[in-house]
Amino acid sequence: xxxxxxxxxxxxxxxxxxxxxxxxxxxxxxxxxxxxxxxxxxxxxxxxxxxxxxxxxxxxxxxxxxxxxxxxxxxxxxxxxxxxxxxxxxxxxxxxxxxxxxxxxxxxxxxxxxxxxxxxxxxxxxxxxxxxxxxxxxxxxxxxxxxxxxxxxxxxxxxxxxxxxxxxxxxxxxxxxxxxxxxxxxxxxxxxxxxxxxxxxxxxxxxxxxxxxxxxxxxxxxxxxxxxxxxxxxxxxxxxxxxxxxxxxxxxxxxxxxxxxxxxxxxxxxxxxxxxxxxxxxxxxxxxxxxxxxxxxxxxxxxxxxxxxxxxxxxxxxxxxxxxxxxxxxxx
Amino acid sequence: xxxxxxxxxxxxxxxxxxxxxxxxxxxxxxxxxxxxxxxxxxxxxxxxxxxxxxxxxxxxxxxxxxxxxxxxxxxxxxxxxxxxxxxxxxxxxxxxxxxxxxxxxxxxxxxxxxxxxxxxxxxxxxxxxxxxxxxxxxxxxxxxxxxxxxxxxxxxxxxxxxxxxxxxxxxxxxxxxxxxxxxxxxxxxxxxxxxxxxxxxxxxxxxxxxxxxxxxxxxxxxxxxxxxxxxxxxxxxxxxxxxxxxxxxxxxxxxxxxxxxxxxxxxxxxxxxxxxxxxxxxxxxxxxxxxxxxxxxxxxxxxxxxxxxxxxxxxxxxxxxxxxxxxxxxxxxxxxxxxxxxxx
Numbered sequence: 001x002x003x004x005x006x007x008x009x010x011x012x013x014x015x016x017x018x019x020x021x022x023x024x025x026x027x028x029x030x031x032x033x034x035x036x037x038x039x040x041x042x043x044x045x046x047x048x049x050x051x052x053x054x055x056x057x058x059x060x061x062x063x064x065x066x067x068x069x070x071x072x073x074x075x076x077x078x079x080x081x082x083x084x085x086x087x088x089x090x091x092x093x094x095x096x097x098x099x100x101x102x103x104x105x106x107x108x109x110x111x112x113x114x115x116x117x118x119x120x121x122x123x124x125x126x127x128x129x130x131x132x133x134x135x136x137x138x139x140x141x142x143x144x145x146x147x148x149x150x151x152x153x154x155x156x157x158x159x160x161x162x163x164x165x166x167x168x169x170x171x172x173x174x175x176x177x178x179x180x181x182x183x184x185x186x187x188x189x190x191x192x193x194x195x196x197x198x199x200x201x202x203x204x205x206x207x208x209x210x211x212x213x214x215x216x217x218x219x220x221x222x223x224x225x226x227x228x229x230x231x232x233x234x235x236x237x238x239x240x241x242x243x244x245x246x247x248x249x250x251x252x253x254x255x256x257x258x259x260x261x262x263x264x265x266x267x268x269x270x271x272x273x274x275x276x277x278x279x280x281x282x283x284x285x286x287x288x289x290x291x292x293x294x295x296x297x298x299x300x301x302x303x304x305x306x307x308x309x310x311x312x313x314x315x316x317x318x319x320x321x322x323x324x325x326x327x328x329x330x331x332x
Numbered sequence: 333x334x335x336x337x338x339x340x341x342x343x344x345x346x347x348x349x350x351x352x353x354x355x356x357x358x359x360x361x362x363x364x365x366x367x368x369x370x371x372x373x374x375x376x377x378x379x380x381x382x383x384x385x386x387x388x389x390x391x392x393x394x395x396x397x398x399x400x401x402x403x404x405x406x407x408x409x410x411x412x413x414x415x416x417x418x419x420x421x422x423x424x425x426x427x428x429x430x431x432x433x434x435x436x437x438x439x440x441x442x443x444x445x446x447x448x449x450x451x452x453x454x455x456x457x458x459x460x461x462x463x464x465x466x467x468x469x470x471x472x473x474x475x476x477x478x479x480x481x482x483x484x485x486x487x488x489x490x491x492x493x494x495x496x497x498x499x500x501x502x503x504x505x506x507x508x509x510x511x512x513x514x515x516x517x518x519x520x521x522x523x524x525x526x527x528x529x530x531x532x533x534x535x536x537x538x539x540x541x542x543x544x545x546x547x548x549x550x551x552x553x554x555x556x557x558x559x560x561x562x563x564x565x566x567x568x569x570x571x572x573x574x575x576x577x578x579x580x581x582x583x584x585x586x587x588x589x590x591x592x593x594x595x596x597x598x599x600x601x602x603x604x605x606x607x608x609x610x611x612x613x614x615x616x617x618x619x620x621x622x623x624x625x626x627x628x629x630x631x632x633x634x635x636x637x638x639x640x641x642x643x644x645x646x647x648x649x650x651x652x653x654x655x656x657x658x659x660x661x662x663x664x665x666x667x668x669x670x671x672x673x674x675x676x
Contacts, residue, residue, distance in 0.1 A: 050529035157623045187384035187556065189620035192600035196616050214529070217559075221602030221617065258534040260559030262601055264582045272538055273531045276499045 003077040004038040005208050006062065006095075006176055011035045011071035013054075013061050017281060029280050031057040033232035034071070036307075041175065042202065044209040046219040048255070049229035052280055055212045058229075059180045062210060063097050064088060075176070093123055096169035100181035102161035106153040112139075112164055113149030119171045138167040142197060159190035166197065170205075178210045183218060195222055216259045220244050228252045231280055231288040234307055237315040248316045251289045287319065295320055338370065338653070340567070340579050340660040345372035346517050346550050347396075347435070352410035354388075354395045362407075363627045365391040367574035369410075373518060376548040378541070380561040380582070382597075383571035386624055389554045392571075393520045397437050398427050415517060433463040436511040440523040442503035446495040452506045453479070453491030456513055463514045478509040482539060501532035505539065512543060519544075520552045525560065537564055558601055562586060567660070570594045573625055573635035576654065580661040590663035592671055593636045596620040599676065634665070642667045642674075 013032040016025045032054040039045045047055040060066045062073055064080060073081045080091050099105035106115055117135045120126045126134050136146045142163040153161060169177050183191040201207060213219050219226055226243045228236040236249040247253050257271040273292050278284050284291050290300040299319050307317040354366040366388040373379050381389045394400050396412050412419040414435055439445040447455055456475035460466045479487035482505040495503055504524060511519055525533035541564060544551050553564060561568050568585050570578040578591040589595045599618035622639040625631060637647040646666050654664045
């Protein structure tokens with residue numbers, strides 16, 4: 001079997017916390033603390049979790065916009081996590097990113113055409129007439145009018161700007177697009193337009209997506225596989241149907257239960273988690289989730305549960321879901 | 333041009349808004365942020381106002397509270413009655429006695445709406461001292477009780493904390509404590525959980541609904557999230573481009589949406605079902621093509637017509653009246669019969 005398009009192994013990213021004068025390092029934020037996953041060609045893997053769980057940091061570290069503290073990121077079998085900038089340049093073409101905020105991620109001084117042609121000139125992929133044609137066809141492909149090349153970002157609506165960001169990412173024909181909350185800033189009617197576009201592009205170009213989102217409904221719609229993160233770690237990794245049909249980690253269960261469902265005739269038993277997410281500067285020992293978990297036992301407070309494959313292609317990090325064990329209802 | 337403003341309820345209304353118009357005068361002309369909105373809120377009910385950015389839902393709330401200063405070039409018209417008191421003609425001084433006392437509001441961003449240099453206890457006590465003339469000591473004690481009521485652990489100690497020492501969810505609890513301290517008849521909540529994570533959102537929504545039951549406060553909940561509407565409200569109003577386009581009891585609205593925009597909104601959300609199975613495996617979501625109209629030009633006819641698949645010639649010419657089509661169900665659409673008959 002050939003190597004996966006992206007293989008992330010034991011990825012860690014810690015940020016030092018400085019305080020005082022002269023400034024001293026007084027602690028670390030354990031933003032990403034040992035994360036591993038694969039993405040195959042043409043596949044969408046969603047990273048889902050609440051603010052501060054480290055999902056965006058994973059995205060930025062995979063893109064090498066941040067240097068990892070430990071672990072490897074292999075793109076097409078080549079480890080890019082320690083590579084120098086010059087060497088890295090050749091690999092950058094393979095992966096592109098689309099950001100959450102379509103307002104701050106486009107240069108306000110460049111015309112839309114210049115924004116989309118920049119990656120093409122940067123990698124010397126096209127020039128002159130050909131460049132113009134390529135940009136025009138990209139505009140068409142993402143559903144922007146070709147005569148919009150002369151406009152500036154402020155003249156576009158939020159949804160159109162996000163299309164522009166997608167065209168820019170698409171320009172160099174990448175095989176992986178990292179999408180960091182690409183529809184979170186958009187209204188639902190426009191969000192649907194952008195999600196449809198992303199799905200169409202994936203089918204047309206065989207793109208793989210690392211799709212970061214906090215919105216479970218969006219994830220369920222676009223994902224093939226889903227990784228649920230909590231405080232810097234993956235707590236569950238499974239196929240879409242498995243995760244949304246039969247989540248095994250108590251945190252995944254709580255996340256699914258907390259998301260409001262747009263159906264008033266549905267009366268649900270809600271599992272409402274108590275308390276807040278602990279600080280990633282001082283994550284609790286053992287299972288990070290034990291402070292809010294209604295099922296927590298003594299062992300959960302001391303011993304970190306490993307991410308284990310409890311069913312084919314369904315990975316869970318929970319002491320209470322033993323490999324080969326029964327998957328009945330947990331009792332409080 | 334606008335016919336008699338129509339609402340679904342008139343009996344037992346604690347808050348009545350009639351033909352509310354808030355326009356902002358800019359160099360490029362008037363922006364019609366709210367353009368003739370009427371509704372009633374019943375005692376103790378939860379009414380949701382739903383719509384996308386720029387539809388005028390927040391400006392409506394701020395206009396009701398009279399929180400938009402005149403010097404930003406706003407012009408306001410219409411009537412807002414709170415239990416028979418007309419708010420629009422009160423002096424600022426009279427309004428201050430009502431705001432935070434009989435009607436109060438909480439906002440999306442709990443960090444920017446709390447005062448960073450006062451303890452949260454002092455901020456809750458402030459409204460009690462002003463409106464209920466409680467002495468300092470009693471106000472503080474009542475503030476601690478309020479913190480306990482919104483389920484903040486260790487309330488006596490937390491009362492002495494400053495806002496930055498609290499998490500986002502706790503700050504929103506404090507905002508709720510301030511808003512409910514004087515036991516208002518109406519609480520307006522403008523996207524109170526949008527800045528919060530889903531597990532915290534669930535806590536805050538549960539808390540609001542529970543306190544509503546206990547204090548029989550009516551809640552006007554402004555949101556863009558149809559999931560929140562479905563789980564909290566008894567009735568809902570859908571706004572588009574500064575106008576109310578539909579109003580109905582929530583179950584009816586989701587079962588039988590009559591305005592094409594409401595339909596589009598409901599169909600465009602990726603939806604999860606009870607068992608957590610997807611209804612539509614990576615199928616295409618239904619989109620609403622195009623974008624919202626500019627509010628700078630006067631919109632003749634139906635504001636949604638350029639994006640509407642049901643639109644006929646009349647729609648761009650004549651503004652549709654809000655007519656009742658079922659009990660308590662109003663929709664502003666000329667083609668309601670065709671919309672209702674169409675398959676969703």
